[in-house]
Amino acid sequence: MDKKLYQYFSGELTADERLELIHRIENDGQLKAEFIRLQNLTAVSQLSSRPTDRNEGKSHFKAFTNQIERNIRRKFFISFAKYAAIALILITATVWTTLHLSDIVIDSTMNTLYVPAGQRAQITLQDGTEVWLNAQSTLVYPSHFSKKSRTVEITGEAFFDVAQEKKRPFIVSTQHINMEVLGTQFNVYSYPDAGYIQTALVEGSLRICEKQNGKNAILLAPNEQMTLKESKMSITPISNPDHLLWRKGIYSFDNERLIDIIKKLELYYDVTIKVEDPEIFNVRYTGKFRQRDGIDEILHLIQKIQPFKIERDRDNNIITLTK
Template sequence: MERNVILKYLRGETSPEERIKMLRWLEKDPAHLEEYKYLRRIFDATLCNEENIPLSIHSSRSTNRRIWMQVAAAVAFICLFAGGTWLYTQHLSENQAELLATRDIHVPVGQRTEITLNDGTRIWLNSNTTLHIESQKGKDLRRVCLNGEAYFEVTPNKHLPFVVQTGSHEIQVLGTKFSIFAYKDRNDFSVKLYEGAVDVSDKQNATTLRLSPDEEAKMSDGGQLIKAPFDKTESLLWIEGIYHFEDTDYASIFRQMKEYYKVDFDVRNPQILQYKCTCKFRQEDGLKHILEILQRIHRFEYEWSDDEQTVIIR
């Protein structure tokens, strides 16, 4: 695979044809996946904004030094296209490079990533997710905008509330652990709280809910923001690259696969949507493997459309 195509994929700039080609290349050989992981680490280390926000490098000798993100980006891309991928990746690993701040992050289809903000807040981003981080300079809060799925461990700061904006919803915290599912082209929305407290606001209906640990805010069938308890036992397996479904109907599984792999599903037999299963999949196994497993649980046939953008299921 040409590295310029891999780079476009990391940036989320591939055409539909290039994306399909990329996913098939990854599935073809484990060595391809390992090469991709090397390039992914470099790309993650070079995410930067337009304000030259510095990157902190923590060395194994416990000494800290500051370097500018643009320098890191320049070195990384030279390594990327000059064949020095392994050396630069090793350098980052040995020095435990930590990404402190950025502006826009997009996680490509079928991938996930983790970042650390300059206040110590850690964020895990799932497949096909975009995060915009606003500059904090001169502001009395910390704000990010999310389209997709993420898990947050927010560093406490009573003087600077942390706010997540997701379309028509807003989540405000001081310091806590919570997850959000909010893809802009989906009606599904949920906030699950694991520790601390959060306020979830629905601006359209002028509703605000205060969540306690083990509570979830979500939209009811009638379009109202409600809260309910949830089982957190395996709700964050996606952070480890595992998709877990518990007694879930195929309609819901297909909706999530649409977001994670950016493909459409055309189900010609409505009965298939009512099938249910309890199962786990590894993200790296790819959509083809997931469909094959679902076929074994409840029989159906599928094929790709001519443009390879839609899975037709019968």
């Protein structure tokens, strides 16, 4: 038996400890069942917890025993039924409070998951939805979704495999758009400094709505991607499906300009990359790199295709590329 349960009913826990216990109870079916059982027993056994209630209880008990002594069996059964009904109402109210009020407390608890540079993470939400987070990305999500909707916030890049629930839409919010789904797989690229937002749909359907202009909304089909840049939405086929391999720790670039690759590498590895010769910007590259190789190894691999010099200022976290 969990010691915290006894401390809870004896009033020995602080407010933070009580809230922590409620979170554990919600996620542990066996612990929740034991909590309800103890709460019901406590409610029935402590119907008179205050001194005035105990005195009143003694008075009623004395009258109750007098009825027995007078052998008025009919009144005895009526009184017993009343007490049983009161206990039943109290137990029902206790169970309702445990199942519903605890949900309200947990619903208000928001969690934040941040992934540092050069890392990635995967999390399974309360409804079974799986989320992968790329480097320097933040996911804000509730410990327990409400009964009407499932809403999370993302900054950076994330891939969602949403658990299907027809009655509870899943809503992903970024700094500029909201995406509503019922069950689907899609990728969101929404770094604040990227200058654009891009969503690629793998399967299912996805409704995308601009926050500042609710009328500016589109419905995305599988294998399509939406790009929002300067308040303009455009839909195109997914240009590079291998880009989604970042979930497995692989960065894929397909005929992309070095300037575009550099911008992503800066975000992924939290480093500043300066290019002294603009001609280098327009050179295009195709290749796949492992995330764990790090920024230095990736640049050295690119360097073999189009020679350039690499200077690293580790004190200021700056990399300079020159011809």
